[in-house]
Amino acid sequence: MPKSSAAAIKAPAPYKRARPGIDWNAYDPGQFYDEIISSPGNARAAARGLVSYTRKMSIKHLLSRQQAADLAIQEMGISFTVYSDGENIDRAWPMDILPRIIPLKEWQVLEKGLVQRQVALNKFIDDIYNKQRILKDKVLPREIIDSSPEFLEQCIGAKPRYGVWSHICGSDLVRDSDGTMYVLEDNLRVPSGVSYMLENRAVSKRVLPQLFEKHFIEPVDDYPSQLFDMLASLSPRSGDQPEVVVMTPGIFNSAYFEHAYLAQRMGAELVEGSDLVVGDDDKVYMRTIRGLERVDVIYRRINDDFLDPEVFRPNSMLGTPGLFRAWRKGNVGLANAPGAGVADDKVIYTYVPDIIKYYLDEDPIIPNVPSFLCVDKKHCDHVLKNLENMVVKPANESGGYGMLIGPASTKKQREEFAARIRKNPRNYMAQPALALSTAPTLCGNSIQPRHLDLRPFILQGKNHYVTAGGLTRVALRKGSLVVNSSQGGGSKDTWIVDTEAS
Amino acid sequence: MLSRVAERIYWLARYLERAEDTSRLILVRHNVILDLPRNVQPDWELLLRVLGAREQFAQSPGAANEKNIMSFVFSDRENSSSIITCLTHARENMRTSREVLPSETWERVNSLYLSVARRANKGLPRASRHSVLNSVVQSTQQIAGMLSGTMNQDESYQFLRMGRYLERADMTTRIIDVASEVLGNPDEDARPYQNVMWVSVLQSLSAYQMYRLSERHNVRPPDALQFLLRSPVFPRALSHCLLELEDAMKLLPRGQDSLKAVQSVHRKLKRTNCAELEGEALEKFLDDIQVRLQGVHEVIQHTWFTPEQ
Numbered sequence: 092m093p094k095s096s097a098a099a100i101k102a103p104a105p106y107k108r109a110r111p112g113i114d115w116n117a118y119d120p121g122q123f124y125d126e127i128i129s130s131p132g133n134a135r136a137a138a139r140g141l142v143s144y145t146r147k148m149s150i151k152h153l154l155s156r157q158q159a160a161d162l163a164i165q166e167m168g169i170s171f172t173v174y175s176d177g178e179n180i181d182r183a184w185p186m187d188i189l190p191r192i193i194p195l196k197e198w199q200v201l202e203k204g205l206v207q208r209q210v211a212l213n214k215f216i217d218d219i220y221n222k223q224r225i226l227k228d229k230v231l232p233r234e235i236i237d238s239s240p241e242f243l244e245q246c247i248g249a250k251p252r253y254g255v256w257s258h259i260c261g262s263d264l265v266r267d268s269d270g271t272m273y274v275l276e277d278n279l280r281v282p283s284g285v286s287y288m289l290e291n292r293a294v295s296k297r298v299l300p301q302l303f304e305k306h307f308i309e310p311v312d313d314y315p316s317q318l319f320d321m322l323a324s325l326s327p328r329s330g331d332q333p334e335v336v337v338m339t340p341g342i343f344n345s346a347y348f349e350h351a352y353l354a355q356r357m358g359a360e361l362v363e364g365s366d367l368v369v370g371d372d373d374k375v376y377m378r379t380i381r382g383l384e385r386v387d388v389i390y391r392r393i394n395d396d397f398l399d400p401e402v403f404r405p406n407s408m409l410g411t412p413g414l415f416r417a418w419r420k421g422n423v424g425l426a427n428a429p430g431a432g433v434a435d436d437k438v439i440y441t442y443v444p445d446i447i448k449y450y451l452d453e454d455p456i457i458p459n460v461p462s463f464l465c466v467d468k469k470h471c472d473h474v475l476k477n478l479e480n481m482v483v484k485p486a487n488e489s490g491g492y493g494m495l496i497g498p499a500s501t502k503k504q505r506e507e508f509a510a511r512i513r514k515n516p517r518n519y520m521a522q523p524a525l526a527l528s529t530a531p532t533l534c535g536n537s538i539q540p541r542h543l544d545l546r547p548f549i550l551q552g553k554n555h556y557v558t559a560g561g562l563t564r565v566a567l568r569k570g571s572l573v574v575n576s577s578q579g580g581g582s583k584d585t586w587i588v589d590t591e592a593s
Numbered sequence: 594m595l596s597r598v599a600e601r602i603y604w605l606a607r608y609l610e611r612a613e614d615t616s617r618l619i620l621v622r623h624n625v626i627l628d629l630p631r632n633v634q635p636d637w638e639l640l641l642r643v644l645g646a647r648e649q650f651a652q653s654p655g656a657a658n659e660k661n662i663m664s665f666v667f668s669d670r671e672n673s674s675s676i677i678t679c680l681t682h683a684r685e686n687m688r689t690s691r692e693v694l695p696s697e698t699w700e701r702v703n704s705l706y707l708s709v710a711r712r713a714n715k716g717l718p719r720a721s722r723h724s725v726l727n728s729v730v731q732s733t734q735q736i737a738g739m740l741s742g743t744m745n746q747d748e749s750y751q752f753l754r755m756g757r758y759l760e761r762a763d764m765t766t767r768i769i770d771v772a773s774e775v776l777g778n779p780d781e782d783a784r785p786y787q788n789v790m791w792v793s794v795l796q797s798l799s800a801y802q803m804y805r806l807s808e809r810h811n812v813r814p815p816d817a818l819q820f821l822l823r824s825p826v827f828p829r830a831l832s833h834c835l836l837e838l839e840d841a842m843k844l845l846p847r848g849q850d851s852l853k854a855v856q857s858v859h860r861k862l863k864r865t866n867c868a869e870l871e872g873e874a875l876e877k878f879l880d881d882i883q884v885r886l887q888g889v890h891e892v893i894q895h896t897w898f899t900p901e902q
Contacts, residue, residue, distance in 0.1 A: 168696060342689050351692045361692065366597050378596040380748065380897040381846050 113145040113153065113538060120540035124268050124528040126191050137194040137588040140305035145189075150536060153188075157533050160188045160298045169290045172345045185581040186291050187532045188298055191543060191563040195309065195589040201264070201272060201547075202557045204456030207447060209260045209549045212279065212434045214450040216256040219433055220246045230449050231442055238517055239436050243395065245402050246430035249419055252325055255551050257434065258426040259318070259390075261285075261561075264457070264545040266528035273460045273525070275544065277443070279435040280427060281392050285548045286349040288562040289314060289356075291584040309559035309587040314548070315356035318390075321552035322357075325424030326387040333387035336360045336377065338367070340393045340409045350392050359390070364397075369413025375423045388424035389414075395429045426552075437486045437520045438464055461523060465516040474521040475512065478505045481521040482572075483512065496572060498524050527572055530583065532565055542566045544574050545585065560585030599752045600898040601690040606756030608683035609702070612676050613733035614764030616726040617797050618643070619666060621771050623722055624793040628786060637662045643770045644674055660716060667725075668713035676729060677713055680706045695743040698736055705732040751841040755893060758841070762834035763886045766879045768798060769821060791817040798829050815868035818875075822867045831882070835859045838889070847896055854889045858882065 116132040127138045134142035145153065161183070169184040193201075218224050219236060226233045236242050261282025263275040292311050296303060319335060326333035337359050339350035354361035366377050367386065376383035391398065397407040399415040417423045433439070439446075441462040444455045463470035463481075474481055483495040495508040512519045529540035547561030563583040564574035574580040619640065626635040637659050641647045646665070649672055655661040668677045684706045691699055712725060737757065744750055772794045791812050795801040804812065804820050807827070824830035838855045842848035862882070870878055 355692060360595055362595060363597065366595050378899075380594050380596055380599050380752075 111149060112147045113150060115142055115146065118531055118538055118540070120529045122268060123526055123540065123542075124266055124270050125540060126193070126266070126528055126530040126543070127189075128531075135192070135194075136590050137306075137586075138192045140588075141190065141192065141302060144302055144305060150538070153533065153538075154536070156298045157188050160186060160294050163294050163297050164290075167290065167293070168348075169287070169294075170348050171287075172343075172347065184287055184290065185567070186287075186294060187565060187567075187581050187583050188295060189531050189533060189538070190295060190299075190302075190584045190586045191530045191545075191565075192306075192586045192588050193545075193560065195307075195587050195591075197272075198309075198560070198587045201457060204274075205262055205547055205549045205557050206551075206555050207451065207453060207456055208262060208274065208277070208443065209257065209551050209555075211447040211450045212260070212277065212443070213255045213257055213551060215446045216279075216428075216431055216434050217250075217254045218450075220249055220256075220430060225446070225449055228449070230445055231439075235436075235438055235442075236433070239433055239439070241395075241430070241432035241436055243430040243433070245415065246428075249428070249430070251418075251428045252424065253551075253553060256428040256431040258321060258325070258428075258550060258552055260549045260551070261546045262549065264547065264561075265460070265525055268526040268528070270528075272457060274443070274457050275460055275522075276437065276440060277435045278546075280432040281394065282546070282548065283346040283349055283392075284546055284562040284564075285314060285558070286352040287582055288548070288558065288560070288585070289352075291562070291582060295584040306586065307589040309589070311559050314558055315353060317550060317556045318353065319357040319359070321550045321554070321556065322388045322390055322424070322426055324553035325426060327421055327424060328385075328387055334360075334377075334385060335388045335390065336362045336367075336386055338362050338364070338389050338391040338393060340364075340397065344392070346392065353390070362386075362389075364393070364408070364410045367411040367414070369411060369417050373413070373417050373420045373422050375411070375414065375417045386423060388426065390426050395432065398429060437484055438466070438517070441520065460525060463521045465512050465519040465521065470521075471512065471516050474519075475509055477523075478509060480524055482524050483508060483519055483521040486518050486520060496524065499570075499572070524572070530563075530565065532567070532581075532583075534567070534569075539569070541569075542572050542574070543583065559587045594748050596898050598690055598693060599749065601686040602693070602749050603752040603756040603893070603898075605683050605686040605690070605694075606753045607760040608679045608686065609733050609736060610757050610760035611674070611764065612679040612683065613730050614761065614768065615644070615666065615674070615676050615679065616729040616733075618764065618768050618771055619663070619717075620723065620726050620730075621768055621794050621797040623719075624797065625772055625790050628789050628793060630786060635659070639771060640666060643767045646672060646674055649673065660718075663717040663722070667717045668709070670713075677709055680709055693749055695739065697743070698739045701732065701736045701739060705729070705736070708732075748845060751844050752897075754841040755838060758834040758837040759886060759890060759893075761829060762831050762838070763883055765798070765821060765829055765831050765834065766882050766886075768794065769818065770876065770879050787814050788812055795821075800827060800829060803827050818870065819867045822862065832859070832862060835862070845897070851889065851892045851896055854885075854892045858885045858889065861885065 115128060118128065119131050127135060127141065129135050164183050164186060170181040171184055172181055215225065225231050226236065257279035259282060261278040261284065264272050265275045266272050288311060322335045323333050335357065337350055337354040339347060339361055341347065341363055351361055360377065362377055368376050368378065368383065370376055375386040375389070377386050393409050396404050397409040399410050399412060400407045401412045402415040415429065418425045418429070440459065441464055444459055447453055447455045463474050465471040465474055474483065479497045479500065481497040485493045495504065527542040527544065529542055531538045532541040534541070543563050543565040545561050545563050548558045550556040563585045565581045565583055566572055566574045567579060567581045622640050629635060638657050640662060641650050644666065650657065650665055653665060653669065653671060665672050666675055669675045670677055672678060684702050687694060687699055687702050709729065717725060740753060772790055791814050792801060795804050795812065795817060798821065800821065804817065807824065808816055808820060820827065820830065822831045825832050825836060827833055835855055835858060839852060842852045842855065865878060
């Protein structure tokens with residue numbers, strides 16, 4: 092045998108038993124609620140497997156797993172797009188390999204609460220566009236609807252199937268220092284992030300397979316088929332396999348990766364507005380190499396404004412003329428329905444407990460974060476006086492833009508914001524800055540507590556479905572509360588763990 | 594399959610092929626001019642005529658000299674058929690249909706585009722002309738190979754094939770056009786050079802060796818022309834391209850009209866005695882084929898990309 096090849100084959104270095112593992116006594120989240128440990132050195136019941144496993148692992152070993160994960164993410168092409176300096180940049184999706192763990196028992200309660208919320212909100216939207224009982228009964232002041240930019244007059248009288256308007260809902264959950272989970276906001280229009288939840292799981296299975304033997308982790312992989320079934324249940328035609336498509340604004344959209352991903356996983360066509368055409372028969376067709384083919388259900392990932400230039404923005408190049416007409420006639424299913432955004436206005440949010448009570452005669456299972464509406468004079472004064480302890484949000488923005496985070500703000504920023512609030516109080520609501528829970532996260536060469544939230548995805552069509560867990564987003568900067576990936580946030584795989592099965 | 598996706602794949606293939614063939618075409622011209630007798634004035638403008646870019650060039654600043662014409666056909670973004678423009682369009686078509694194409698090919702297309710873009714301001718001086726153009730040819734060949742070797746050979750692949758072979762058919766006739774001035778030149782002075790030039794043409798089309806294998810004798814102008822137009826087996830010959838087109842169309846739904854259009858080009862080719870074509874008759878024949886191929890494109894467009902409501 093030639094010398095060189097003999098030298099190239101080396102036996103692996105012998106395993107050193109006395110390696111120093113992760114020292115969980117040194118990990119201290121301070122006054123915050125930590126998702127993994129209950130006190131320094133003590134794992135929460137659901138996370139015992141993770142903690143004892145990492146006790147035997149050196150930080151170097153753990154970092155090499157993180158590198159393996161980063162590589163897998165690049166190879167799998169998991170990316171998101173950020174828009175900066177007039178250019179679109181595809182960035183690799185940031186994922187921390189240490190999972191966030193929630194016990195199954197707690198999750199089962201949250202799951203019920205999420206379904207309760209979506210059911211009530213859908214009843215609310217249906218009521219608002221039809222009989223408006225809740226306004227007549229004065230549970231909700233009419234001005235709030237009248238002044239809502241998300242209320243679409245064109246939708247009045249529409250009756251989508253099952254009375255459901257928001258079929259795919261992403262509600263953000265946060266945990267305060269006493270361990271209580273709150274709903275921070277509801278995303279009822281086109282919530283994104285579910286593909287990253289699925290990919291995070293695929294990556295952690297690749298790089299931490301041993302942990303999956305130690306825990307009973309609820310699988311998440313059936314989301315695409317659940318989504319497809321839900322969408323199929325909206326088809327106006329009965330019988331054979333309905334034609335379901337995913338409608339994207341195109342490659343320049345920041346969530347394009349997800350649109351393509353979901354289309355692929357569901358075996359649905361990924362269409363752009365110009366691929367669709369509405370015929371004189373008010374039915375929707377797509378242009379294919381076989382000619383025009385009827386479309387039954389559209390999972391649209393473009394905003395209401397751009398959906399149909401005949402009804403909304405006349406200059407929209409992204410939509411399809413006539414789509415709204417086809418939907419109103421019941422010839423095509425649209426998920427989510429136009430106008431659903433009326434209920435994820437941050438002012439409406441403060442009424443959700445009342446909405447649940449009104450339509451379901453139940454108490455909310457998951458509480459709201461206490462909120463102050465600036466349109467209310469008394470609330471507004473309170474907010475202005477306590478700005479440094481408040482998080483102030485505009486009523487209709489998403490992605491963490493246009494917010495004031497009191498504890499992290501400068502005096503000048505607060506003064507500017509106060510002026511804006513005084514000028515347009517209807518547009519603002521405020522919440523006390525929560526002490527968001529933390530979880531151990533790999534930062535440089537050590538494990539440190541970082542704040543996080545959770546976005547589960549809830550489906551409602553003919554049936555209900557809640558993802559097992561959801562997308563955990565983590566603020567990678569020390570002390571930061573902003574988890575959005577466009578603003579330096581990362582993510583974690585989320586495990587719903589059954590501690591009783593074993 | 595969506596019409597838009599089919600159209601993007603078709604154009605991706607056309608633009609890649611066009612970038613490759615334009616490189617080959619410039620190489621042919623370059624070689625022909627190097628071989629010209631000293632007393633013959635090199636005519637670079639012929640390149641523009643063959644590429645149908647004379648009017649566009651006239652609007653650009655600068656005289657019609659070698660340097661300007663080279664920059665124009667290689668790296669001028671204002672020129673709708675320059676190599677950089679072809680690669681820009683190829684890249685954009687690929688970028689927007691990435692979900693149906695193998696991801697490694699996207700990386701190759703992107704890096705080919707970037708390497709040409711980096712060179713763009715240097716033009717195409719004689720010293721590096723051969724190596725630069727050759728690397729474009731090699732990269733596009735590599736991409737074509739990756740696509741053939743890794744893509745499902747389903748309907749989307751047929752659109753790739755149609756784009757590739759329709760463009761190649763058209764460009765092969767243009768490449769012959771580039772050398773036709775010499776081939777058809779009745780001037781006695783030019784005669785001795787004809788064989789040399791046909792060797793150049795064949796080499797630029799990577800056809801020299803295949804010609805020798807297939808014809809088993811020295812390069813003779815009429816035979817070379819016959820080979821490039823009528824060989825059913827040489828992949829860059831017009832006849833072979835038409836066969837590939839017919840085959841792809843047979844595998845697609847609603848392909849009858851396109852098939853008829855290609856078959857009529859094929860009949861015209863078979864009826865013509867290519868070996869006897871010379872001078873104006875050859876130019877006229879090649880022009881006629883180009884017009885008919887444009888007609889084939891229109892039928893493809895009409896059938897699959899813009900279906901009637």
